[in-house]
Every structure is written in C-alpha cells, then in structure tokens.
Amino acid sequence: MDERQKKLLKEIVESYINNVKPVGSQALCKKFKLSSATIRNEMALLEKLGYIEKNHVSSGRVPSEKGYKYYVDYLMKPKELNGEEMLKLQTIFHNQQLQVSDAIAKCMEIIADITNYTSVVLGKSSSDNTLQQVNIIPLDNNQVIALVCTNKGIVENKKFNISENIFLDELVKTCDIINKMLIGTPIDQVSERLEFEVKPIISKTIRQYEKVYEIFYDAFNDFTKNSANVFFSGKTNILKQPEYDNIEEIKRIVNKFEDESLVKKIEEASEGVNVYIGDETEFDPNVTIIKSKYNINGEEGTIAIIGPKRMEYDRVIGLLEYINKELNEVDEKN
Amino acid sequence: MDERQKKLLKEIVESYINNVKPVGSQALCKKFKLSSATIRNEMALLEKLGYIEKNHVSSGRVPSEKGYKYYVDYLMKPKELNGEEMLKLQTIFHNQQLQVSDAIAKCMEIIADITNYTSVVLGKSSSDNTLQQVNIIPLDNNQVIALVCTNKGIVENKKFNISENIFLDELVKTCDIINKMLIGTPIDQVSERLEFEVKPIISKTIRQYEKVYEIFYDAFNDFTKNSANVFFSGKTNILKQPEYDNIEEIKRIVNKFEDESLVKKIEEASEGVNVYIGDETEFDPNVTIIKSKYNINGEEGTIAIIGPKRMEYDRVIGLLEYINKELNEVDEKN
DNA sequence: CATTAGCACTTATATATCTCATGTGCTAAA
DNA sequence: TTTAGCACATGAGATATATAAGTGCTAATG
Numbered sequence: 001m002d003e004r005q006k007k008l009l010k011e012i013v014e015s016y017i018n019n020v021k022p023v024g025s026q027a028l029c030k031k032f033k034l035s036s037a038t039i040r041n042e043m044a045l046l047e048k049l050g051y052i053e054k055n056h057v058s059s060g061r062v063p064s065e066k067g068y069k070y071y072v073d074y075l076m077k078p079k080e081l082n083g084e085e086m087l088k089l090q091t092i093f094h095n096q097q098l099q100v101s102d103a104i105a106k107c108m109e110i111i112a113d114i115t116n117y118t119s120v121v122l123g124k125s126s127s128d129n130t131l132q133q134v135n136i137i138p139l140d141n142n143q144v145i146a147l148v149c150t151n152k153g154i155v156e157n158k159k160f161n162i163s164e165n166i167f168l169d170e171l172v173k174t175c176d177i178i179n180k181m182l183i184g185t186p187i188d189q190v191s192e193r194l195e196f197e198v199k200p201i202i203s204k205t206i207r208q209y210e211k212v213y214e215i216f217y218d219a220f221n222d223f224t225k226n227s228a229n230v231f232f233s234g235k236t237n238i239l240k241q242p243e244y245d246n247i248e249e250i251k252r253i254v255n256k257f258e259d260e261s262l263v264k265k266i267e268e269a270s271e272g273v274n275v276y277i278g279d280e281t282e283f284d285p286n287v288t289i290i291k292s293k294y295n296i297n298g299e300e301g302t303i304a305i306i307g308p309k310r311m312e313y314d315r316v317i318g319l320l321e322y323i324n325k326e327l328n329e330v331d332e333k334n
Numbered sequence: 335m336d337e338r339q340k341k342l343l344k345e346i347v348e349s350y351i352n353n354v355k356p357v358g359s360q361a362l363c364k365k366f367k368l369s370s371a372t373i374r375n376e377m378a379l380l381e382k383l384g385y386i387e388k389n390h391v392s393s394g395r396v397p398s399e400k401g402y403k404y405y406v407d408y409l410m411k412p413k414e415l416n417g418e419e420m421l422k423l424q425t426i427f428h429n430q431q432l433q434v435s436d437a438i439a440k441c442m443e444i445i446a447d448i449t450n451y452t453s454v455v456l457g458k459s460s461s462d463n464t465l466q467q468v469n470i471i472p473l474d475n476n477q478v479i480a481l482v483c484t485n486k487g488i489v490e491n492k493k494f495n496i497s498e499n500i501f502l503d504e505l506v507k508t509c510d511i512i513n514k515m516l517i518g519t520p521i522d523q524v525s526e527r528l529e530f531e532v533k534p535i536i537s538k539t540i541r542q543y544e545k546v547y548e549i550f551y552d553a554f555n556d557f558t559k560n561s562a563n564v565f566f567s568g569k570t571n572i573l574k575q576p577e578y579d580n581i582e583e584i585k586r587i588v589n590k591f592e593d594e595s596l597v598k599k600i601e602e603a604s605e606g607v608n609v610y611i612g613d614e615t616e617f618d619p620n621v622t623i624i625k626s627k628y629n630i631n632g633e634e635g636t637i638a639i640i641g642p643k644r645m646e647y648d649r650v651i652g653l654l655e656y657i658n659k660e661l662n663e664v665d666e667k668n
Numbered sequence: 669c670a671t672t673a674g675c676a677c678t679t680a681t682a683t684a685t686c687t688c689a690t691g692t693g694c695t696a697a698a
Numbered sequence: 699t700t701t702a703g704c705a706c707a708t709g710a711g712a713t714a715t716a717t718a719a720g721t722g723c724t725a726a727t728g
Contacts (some may be wrong), residue, residue, distance in 0.1 A: 024720050025720075026720080036720090037671070037672050037673070038670080038671055038672070040720090043721095044721090044722080054720095056678075056680075057679070057721065057722090058678045058720045059678095059680080059720065060721095099493050132471060132473060135469060135481075137469075137483050139466060139483075139485055139487050143487060145483055145487050147481060147483075147489065149481075149491075152473070153479050153491075155479060155489070157487075157489040159433055159487040236569065236570060239581065239584065239585050239588060245581060247579065247584070250581075250584075254573060358690065360690080360691075369701050369702080370701090371693095371703095372699085374691090374692070375693095377692095378693080389709090390707075390709075391691090391692065391706090392690070392706080392708050393691070393692085393708075393709080394691065394692095
C-alpha cells in the first residue's frame, strides 16, 4: 500500500463510520482530485488486499474487519476529548468523596451517554483487600446488623434475626475477638481463619457458639460473593445505532448482555487500550469491543465499550486513554 | 350487555391476549355453537358499546381500552401462581437474611423474567427510619469510613480523606456525641439537629470542628439522597413482545424508561393492585401498567409491571396479589 | 505509464399492479 | 332470533417495472 492508498482507506473507513452508507468512487473524486475511474482502480486493489469489501457486485465499498484493524493500528490517532466531555469526567475524578469503584462506574455511565454505545465495568473481586473492622449494631426487635469493612474502605452489611437465645453481649464479645485476631487478613481468607482459629476459641466461652459462628461466617461469605460485580450502562443504546435496523439482530445482541458467561469473557484484556473487532470479540460478530484494565489501590477490573464495528474508534480510544491517565493519577496519590 | 355478550367479550380479549391476532367471527363459531352471522351481529353491538374495535373495515376485532378495562374489572379473575413460580418467590421471602428492599427487588427481577414484561421497584425514601448508630472506621493512609445505620437496618457508608489536620480521636469523640444526642431521630431530621444542636457543642471542644461537622453532615446528606431509588428489571423485555415489531416504537418506549420524571409518575398508586391501561398510564399510550404499593416495616414504595396493553392481566394481577400477601406476612412478623 | 472517458452490466430500492384469504355488513329466508 | 348468501373492503404477499448508484473493463489520452 502506498501513501495514496492509505489515505483512501482512511477516507473510506471514516466516511463509512460517519454515514453508515457504503462509499462509492464518485463520492471520493473531489476529495482526491482524481477521476472516479482511478479511484475504482485503487479500490479494486484495496479489496484484493482484503481491507474493504462489497455487499454485492455493484454496491459501494465497506471496510472489512481487517480494514478497521489497519485503520486503528496505523491510520487513526486518538481524539482529544472536547471541553464538555473533559469537564463532565473531571468533576467525577476530582470528587474525593467517591469511592474508586463508584467513580469508575459513574464515569462509564457518562461515556455510554455521550457516545451512545454500551459501557461495562467488570470489577474483579478485590483480592488484596484485607479485613479492617467488623461491627455489630443492634437494632430493635431482635435484629442485628453485621458490618464488614476492608482496608480499602469497602463496606458490606447484613441483617440477622437473633431470636434463638443468642445474647447480644456474646455477639459483641465474639466481634471483639475477631477484630483482635483477624484484622489485616486478606478478605478471601477470613472465612477459613474464622473457622479454624476463631471458632475453637469461642467454643469455650460462648454458649450458642455455633449460631454465633454462623452469623459471622455468613457475613464474610456474603462479602466475597458480592464483590464480583458487573455494571452495565446504556444497555439499549444499540437502538440508537442506525445499522441495527432489524429486530432480530437487536434481540440477539441485547440478550447477550444478559448472558453472564459471555459477559465474563470481556474481562480478559491485556495492558493498555485494546480493540477487538467483530469475530475477535468472541462476543458477537457484529460488534466492536474496546477494553482497558484498571488497577487502582488494589481494586482491579476491566472497563469496556461495546458498539458497532463502525465505532468512532478515535473518540472512544481517546476517552479510554484519558480515563486510564486519570486513574493512574488517583492511584499515585495513594 | 347480556351474559352471552360478556362471554363473547371475554373470549375476544383472551384470544387476542394469547394470539395477538384480531379475532374474527369464524374463529368464535365453534366455541359458541352459533353461526358466524350471529356472532357478527353481537360483535357489532359490542363495538357500538365501545368494548372492541376494528383496525380497518374488514379486519377482525381487537379489544379497546374500555374493553380491557371491563375485562379486568368484571370478567377476569386473578390466576393462581403455578408451583414453579410459587417456589421461586417463596425461597426469596423465606430467606431471613435478605433485607426487605433487596427481597422485593429480587422478587420483581424474577417476575420480569417469568412474565417477559418489565418490572420496576420505586423505593420511597424510608421516611420513618430513625438514626440507630453512627460509626467512624479508620483506614490506612488518612482515610476514614463514616457509617450510618438506621433502626430498620439500612446502612450507608462514605469514605473521607482527612488530610488537613483533623485528628482521628476528635472524629471519634464527635461520633460519640452524635450517638448520645441523636439516636432515635428521624433520619430526615438528623442533618438539621446536627447543625443546630451538635455543632454548637463540638465547637467548644473540637479544634477543626467545621471540617469535622462537614464530614458528618455529608454522610447524613448522602444517606437521604441515596435512599430514593428506582430499580428496573427486564428493561428490554419489550423486545420479546410480538406486537412491538417496529423499531421506532421500541425506541420510544425504551427511551421512556430512562426518563426520570416520567418514571417517577409511576410511583403514585392507591391501595391494592391497580391496573392502568394505555392513556391512563400517563406513561405511554401503548402500554399497560399494573401497580401496587408496599409498606413494610417503614420502608415504603411502589412495585409495577409494565407490558403491552394485551397483558396477561389475570396472571400479573395474581402475582402482585401474591406478593402483597407475602409482604404483609413479613410485616406482621416484625 | 498513470489517468481518464465511455459503456455494458449488476443490484438494491421504490413503486405499481394483481391475487387471495379473511372478514365485514346487510338483506332475506328459516 | 338465528342463519345463509352475497357484495364489498382491505392487508398481505407475489410479481413486474423503472430508476439510481455503482462496478469492471477497454481503449484513448497526456
């Protein structure tokens, strides 16, 4: 491919991204100050090389997956955010009050909104969280709240009925013991240590120790279960994309958003911002997924944007790179 | 309307609900052992009365909104849940571990799933919650978690940076003061009392009392803000309804789910299970909304099912009545 | 040798026309 | 009161036709 052919490919891809219509030789004439015949010759070559395709023998050309890929890798450069976008995102990142995971979620919500694509946050179980504190808060009528808090400030709470002669003071005593023995324990090991280290001890002093043990066990267990979460925004934004004009296709894709095992696949990503086009996504042949991993302060996960293959690559990549940068700054502050 | 006409209307409504096809005189012949001509005469009357309509001069008949309404009020009786449905819902209600609001949400999720309609839970701010306990949990690196817990066991937490020479012991001291003074205060009055009763007191003993005050103020404020929430399930279930076969209509309705002010309107409902059909919904002329309020243990809100006007009224009403019954039992236990 | 004009050919899209099945209303007979 | 019979209306589907947009190829051009 010589310089002119690259320019041509770039123009074709961008025109198709913007107009959704197959692009023909006529449309490119003026831009390149060449006759349509010349353009046709060049396009025939690009097609032979596999960068563009025809829908039928006399339609205009459409970028192939290979063409999109080449465009992303060599022809496009990430777009800078405009002022408004930057502003919206900055107010989130500079809001000290927000927990990191909430900030990311809010961020992706905004991105789904401004791009009209679908965004996902796949939070990994925050594996290197450690136990910071357990609390028991008594409520009215025989109920207590068990609170678990990690060193990263993630809090989970669970309500229990304590009708069957469990005494509050014994619960609190056990709570103190746990706090003395297990603070600093990685959160995914707490259950185990609770069973093998704490249970033997309380069995000597606590009357209903089995019941008491179960309460704390449940509280911790719930924690680790809840902490693997998926957060979608703009699940129905696909309806705003003009190329999805038949209901069957929309159904197919929207249903995939509900398929847990399929969504989990999105989680895998390498460093930096990665682009997966069509079949590469392993999700759906008619979408592009742009992903990026984050690891802030021990909380890790993947953020992803799902859109048509005709995605505004420069814009989305720019957005994700910007978020990466901001997240790194947050990370370094801590 | 005589008995036969009522039966006819019932048959027409149910046939249309099940088959989505306008129902003609032929189809009803066998069921009523009458000639199609007789049926036609009767249908002409039902149409004159406004219970059924024609799409065009020679199509079969379709129930009008008035027809659906009559069907719901006089012709239909709520359907009992089948074993499977009952089982699914009971495991949720009998799970003591779940908080009420979570149980309701899970419940409605299941209902969206088994009915293929959209469900909404609109939780009202839990107005008669009172403050049960405030906690400060120190984390690493100059951060603390402020925890607020109400007597009904609702917990909210918020992370703060305390870089600017705020001392932990002073935070804890203030926390103790708040716990002594404000426990039992209705949650929506806590902010006010914090300002006018607690602030003057801590101003004498706490050095950075302004900053400390702000932290607690923020924590409470966040609480009241977060507690008004909307929870959708099956937002895209509309895609599964055969009558929504054009994309524009789907777009219109799905977009309305994102329109907060419109969704808020769903909240208003009277006692028991209420049916709003078409224009009555004030949401969209082409949907039916079936709603029911709940008030368990001080937590109140509205649950609603949104579906086509051709909704399986008997089934959905049966489901909501069942949930109402179960929720009442939960309420009485406390 | 790269570029271009010209032309035959292909296909999607839109529109019109026709047929057919389904259903209606009305009249008159049972 | 019910029914048979018939003229009429309409949507759905199939088929035909015209048109616009685009292609590939060949031969002429600078």
